[in-house]
Amino acid sequence: MPQMKIPGPDHPITLDSAPGRVQALYAGHVIADSADVILLREADYPAVAYFPRSDVDMAYMARTDHSTHCPYKGEASYYTLNMDGRLSENAVWSYEDPYPAMAAIRDRLAFYPNLVQVRPVEETTATPDADVGEVVRHTDAGDGTTQSPHWPPNVDEPTA
Numbered sequence: 505m506p507q508m509k510i511p512g513p514d515h516p517i518t519l520d521s522a523p524g525r526v527q528a529l530y531a532g533h534v535i536a537d538s539a540d541v542i543l544l545r546e547a548d549y550p551a552v553a554y555f556p557r558s559d560v561d562m563a564y565m566a567r568t569d570h571s572t573h574c575p576y577k578g579e580a581s582y583y584t585l586n587m588d589g590r591l592s593e594n595a596v597w598s599y600e601d602p603y604p605a606m607a608a609i610r611d612r613l614a615f616y617p618n619l620v621q622v623r624p625v626e627e628t629t630a631t632p633d634a635d636v637g638e639v640v641r642h643t644d645a646g647d648g649t650t651q652s653p654h655w656p657p658n659v660d661e662p663t664a
Contacts, residue, residue: 508603509575517546517576519608525625526553528560528615531590536560536615537625542608546576553622554612557598570594577609578602585619595619 511517520543528536538559543551565583570593572580583596598613599606615622 506573507575508578510605511546511576515547515576517544517606519544519606522553522624524627526555527623527625528553528555529621529623530564530585530592530595530615530619531587533587534561535564535585535587535620536613542612544606544609544614550617552614554609554614557611557613560613565596568594572597574599576603577606583613592616592619 509515522541522543525537525539526541527534527538536555536559538555540556540559542554544554545551564585564587566586568582568584570582572582574580577599578601580597580599582594583598585592585595595616596613598611599609600611602610
């Protein structure tokens with residue numbers, strides 16, 4: 505049986521909540537979107553984002569027979585991604601029954617960064633000076649007429 509190791513000063517592992525929403529994109533499509541991502545930082549390795557399974561579109565994934573063992577986290581199972589004719593074997597992994605020190609990543613999914621782009625989502629808010637009422641007044645009133653006169657054109661007429 506593989507030996508279980510506990511993270512410590514010689515091999516630190518920290519788990520933090522990612523600030524805001526995070527997405528994972530594969531073949532240009534969002535396959536995960538979550539405000540509940542855990543960032544795992546292990547020793548000198550780059551941080552890894554772990555998404556809750558409920559926030560990942562599993563329709564494009566198929567479980568494989570591949571598995572790996574980490575002495576700090578436990579056994580990882582893998583998934584292959586298949587979308588738009590693009591196939592990436594074992595691009596996703598999950599610790600479905602991690603060691604107790606890593607229980608927070610149970611049933612979460614992580615993605616290989618060379619195959620799946622993980623990015624923070626820029627939250628946008630309406631600008632305070634946006635006057636929605638002004639825009640609405642220039643829309644169709646329901647009878648084919650506008651509620652207010654049209655704005656003046658902001659371009660010149662084309663010349664032949």
